[in-house]
Amino acid sequence: MKQITYAAILLITSTTAHADECPVAPDHSADVSGVIAQIQQAENEQAARLLSNQLWEFWTDAPDESAQAVLDRGMTRRNAWDLLGAIEDFNKLVAYCPSYAEGYNQRAFAHYLRQDFQAALPDLDKAIELSPNHVAAISGRALTLLGLQRIDEAREALNQALELNPWLSERHLLAPGGPLAPPGEDI
Template identity: 65%
Template sequence: MKHFVLICALVAGPALAETCPDAPDHDAALQALIGAARMAPDQGAAQALSQKMWAIWTDAPDEQAQAMLDRGMSKRSSYDFLGAIQDFDRLVAYCPNYAEGYNQRAFVNYLRHDFAGALEDLDRAIALSPNHVAALSGRALTLLGLDRLEEARAALTYALTLNPWLSERSLIAEGGPLAPVGEDI
């Protein structure tokens, strides 16, 4: 019987190594940063808080997932969009419950003007992380790209309730493409 258990453990070991652990629970820290962003006195203070949010979102569940995320982001930065998509595809296959894999793949699809693909990934990222401010603002930009202005305005308005300092706020200001529609006289 001992040999059977040992054989089962040896066989199962590699399969278990291919399972992504749960993403770290940073919800309390993220909520604190969102609260601080709402109260930030200026753009500079808000930018520092945004960088801390990014550190949370890009904290992958394990080293393997972190390597895939970092590699994909590096490829995206060097405009290797197909290589980045491949890395993010691997990441979401390995860690289907890690929101940032979907958010990063959405960003690459957005840059490629595949707005439908981006929107699908953004919706998944937001389902996994409802207060992912970057995914929410990315969703607004993607909806704008799809010319779905009312939905884009609503998405951006919600993102701005979480962080009123987002650079995308100019889109909803007077004269911007998502400015509230006024009444004609």
């Protein structure tokens, strides 16, 4: 049993160093677009939230078992607030699977939680480049830009996310008096 565990760890460690060995991530773009269309037609926030949870099933479907193991471990570490450990895992994932959007999105989230907004922003940009309808990355970009006090860009990013999902909880940031309220409505 110890040999199998050691072999699995060796496989994950050795494959993370070779980006050319990562298979192409599953193409869930049609599924994501379908769920987004349903969200846009949702009658209330609760219905939209249930649909939004389905998006995570697609986004977190890693290209292979090795990538999935590293993603899952990184997310577990992040949830336990071991942010540096999570970033270490997401670094391995991005190195192994540079065309897998969720590796960048998860690393950005860990950086965001550390309030390292400068480090989070390029990862969010890359995640969105790889997955243009990644609502969570787009709204995360808005929050990161807000953290950087780049208000106009944050407002623009949040509006882009709300076009995809008008029920996002972050929408309150655009309300009168909110930090991203349109000029003239911020008082």
